[in-house]
Amino acid sequence: MRGLGKAAVPIGVVSIVLMLVVPLPAVLLDLLIAANITGSLLILLVSMQIRRPLDFAVFPSLVLVATLLRLALNVSSTRLVLTDGYAGHVIEAFGDFVIGGSLIVGLVIFVILTIIQFVVITNGAGRVAEVGARFTLDAMPGKQMAIDADLNAGLITQAQARKRRQEVTAEADFYGSMDGASKFVKGDAIAAIIVTLINLIGGFAIGMMQRGMSPGEAITTYSLLSVGDGLVSQIPALLISTATGLIVTRSATEGDMGGDLLAQLGRRKLPLRIAGGASVALCLIPGLPKLPFLLAGAVFLFFASRIVEVPDVDDDAEDAAQAEPEEVQPDSPEAIVDRMRVDPLELEVAFDLVDLVDPSRGGDLLDRVKALRRKVAMDSGLVIPLVRTRDNLDLPASQYVIWLNGVPAAKGSSPAGTVLAIGDHLDGLPGKPTREPVFGLAAKWVPAELQRQAEMAGATVVDRSSVVTTHLAEVVRLNAAALLGREDVKMLVEMVRRTNPIVVEELTPTLLTLGEVQRVLQALLEEGVSIRDLVRIFEALSLRAKTSTDLDGLVEAARAALGSAISHPYVTPDERLHVMTLDPVFEQRLLESVRQGDGGQVLALDGAGVDALVRNCTDILEDAEAMSLSPVLVCSPQVRAALARLMRQVLPRLSVIAYTEVTRTANIETVGVVTGAFAVR
CATH class of the missing domain: 3.40.50.12790 (FHIPEP family, domain 4)
Known part of the structure; x- marks a missing residue:
């Protein structure tokens, strides 16, 4: 089916273009007009069933193809009307149905339909699409920042953030395309009006000059054909315009349009009761027919009696009510337990280092920390926990502290407006002498504007974020064993189970418990050995554990399995x-x-x-x-x-x-x- 669609769409578009120059027989024109009306109705129904505009992302391109098809049908029908005075049964039937027994009434109805199509629906949809595109593009940076904030806070994963960014970009592209597609709809309405006028004037002239008709006969014949041709063009155009309006005015809800309409209009009893009562009260006005208003009022009152109101829930008020006891009772067990929670890895920064972690001020420390987590995982096989970053007003200026399981593991400084120059010949540069926090090399914090001079002096220049990230990486490397918790080991075991289930089933819990596996992995990390190759490690532990569960023996067996990967x-x-x-x-x-x-x-x-x-x-x-x-x-x-x-x-x-x-x-x-x-x- 998919392959057929790939071939059918290009063939269909080429065929539409050929229709502009190749005459069509009346029978084929009838078939294409019927398909056009049915397809337009299908598009309208689909636009009413979608939950969000992006569910019908192909709509802008579909509008262009549908517009081109209607124009091609207009050209083909106009050719038949002016040459043969006959354009098929469909156009003749539509014209006869609208005109009926009165040419004037039929033309007036046709003009009204055209005004509704062009002035009301097409213009309204075009304006909504233009405003929607503008507001969507303006809101795009804010949405991107919100996604980055959720990602940095650990509320969403990398895959979820990537998906949300794609949705934001797709939404902006969609509304921009809809803005352009609405112009096609508007142009199609104008073209339909012009073609109808051409048919009327040209047909009247041809009927009198070439076919020898009387003026009345020419007007009657070609008015019927022109109105019929205009209707078979205006009805699909009206359906497409309505679908365009529905798409661009669709708000983000949980259901389709029909379900939302019934749920929201019928949510309250009082408006239905008032509407029904007002309809009944109109019967008291002298001269008004009473039966229609009584029936309408009775229907509204009946539905009002059948509705079960659902009370509104103020989520903010409910959250505040739930949070209020914690604020009133700070010594409650829940509050104490929450404050007792110890994060495995924390980074505290002084007030003047907040710019390092604030993306709006150019800070990229959070991005570097995320990159560090990926690098540590690739190098050592350890997935370090999320690094909780917070500011501490009690810290001295320019200071930062790295906490490991609730205990300060390292401290350092990163003065604002400076870079770290590492080297032995820095006496000629102004700045504050210091030591590089990882290797203890001689260094100096120099003003950022002197970075070029420091490089010319042979120094290695490092920015502030890199200093903090490198220091954090060293703390993680030295304390990798302490950061490998039981839950982390369970996650690693489950990861191996997905690809090598036999290896895990043989090892745990039959031969070794999860705690014993954790001790072995911690011992390997403590000696700087990567645990990425868990399959070989688990296989070696299975063989060794059958004879002895001594920790040193297990560790040496795992090292022997890894072999040259250690060196x-x-x-x-x-x-x-x-x-x-x-x-x-x-x-x-x-x-x-x-x-x-x-x-x-x-x-x-x-x-x-x-x-x-x-x-x-x-x-x-x-x-x-x-x-x-x-x-x-x-x-x-x-x-x-x-x-x-x-x-x-x-x-x-x-x-x-x-x-x-x-x-x-x-x-x-x-x-x-x-x-x-x-x-x-």
Whole structure:
């Protein structure tokens, strides 16, 4: 059916154009006139049944095609009227029905129909369409801002926001098209009047000059044909004009026009009673017929007696009434529980940083935070919760605070009107010296107008929103494990269940509970391992859990399944992996010192051994960082868990991976060997 429609519409439009130049027989003209009237009636009925204008979005184009069809039929009928004095049974029947026994009465009725069509309906619909298009375009920015506000507040999703924006754009396009389509309807009405006059005058002249008719006979014959031709054009045009008016005046309601009309007119008893009583009272006027008014009044009074009134509900008043007890009783359990709620991640800004989060003032911090959530999800597999952003008048000027589960996790500043210049040679620039909040690099807040000078001085310039977003990203990275809640794990498990149901059914709750899966994922995140590949992680946990549910064993099994994916983030763009290794003798000593504790495996080293290990690792790491390298410490899988637990406490920026986790595609470069006494470089 869809393929047939794709071919039928172009063929139909081409056929309409051909009708303008190719004569049609009277039989075919009758068929096309009947189809035109029926199609116009169908369009009118559809326009009454739709709930909103966009449900009939093809209407402007349909108006143009229908207008072109009527004009083509006008040309064909005019050709037959002037050449043959006959244009088919339909036109003849319409003309005879309207004119009846009086030519003057018939012409007057035709003129009245034309005035109704042109002056009232067409002009009214055109004006409404013009005003509707203007107001829709003016309201478009406000609607877009409302959608963005709902999205930033978390009330709607990205998909819902995208759909609403498309609807706003489609609505503006529709009303703009309707404004143009109404001009076609108006032009069609004018053309119909002109064609009717041409038929009258031309037919009268042809009848007398070429056919030898008397003046009376010519007027009678061609008036009947002209009026009939005008009617078969005006009736479809009137239907289309009415449909246009209904479309552009349609308000957004929950039902179609018929249902809304009955529901809204019959909502109240009193207006119906007054109308019925007034109709009955008119019978008291002398000379007026009593039966029609009595019947009309009785009908109205009957419907008034059958209506069941539904009391109006003031939503605002109801909401206020519901909210009033909370305001009157601030110590109620509901109010206390609401204030007790702790958001996983919050960002508080001082009064002078509100411009960063206000889109109307050019602030893009909320957009950056949303982009950060997507990036964290793609990098680590963690879907961080919505970041609640609010202002705090108690904060000092230019300050912001990042809260994690109700506790301040980080603080920083972002002075208004400045940018952060990062570099070592900033003494010549005015501004406030500071430290970059993530890496602790020397930096300075310089006026925004000096950004170009700072760049010429070799500094890296960062805007205020980027500073806050980068700081927030670092807090999320360091606390990813704490942000992974039980509900988040459940969501991830359900996500895997949709694509790999067997993997989930085998793992939980048969072998591991949801809490145990959460502990494993938290341990991986704590060591900077991405949990995106949940299928492989769950498969490895299923195999390991059949023999032991020890946390370290489960984590190492998951890491072994991920393999080289763990070391891939540390590979440089030129395919090099910088590593620190352990001296074999020292590594054997560490392996012998591994003990199982309550919190997992630990290294049972004396103070001197721990100090030597940490000092050697620190020296090598600092030398590598001075060369802009980010090495990882590589060791055997048997000692990795205990060594990583120690390093997270004393040297958290150094990652510890096993030999089996080193990628085979990168070039391995050793930056140092860790021994129990000194570092070999």
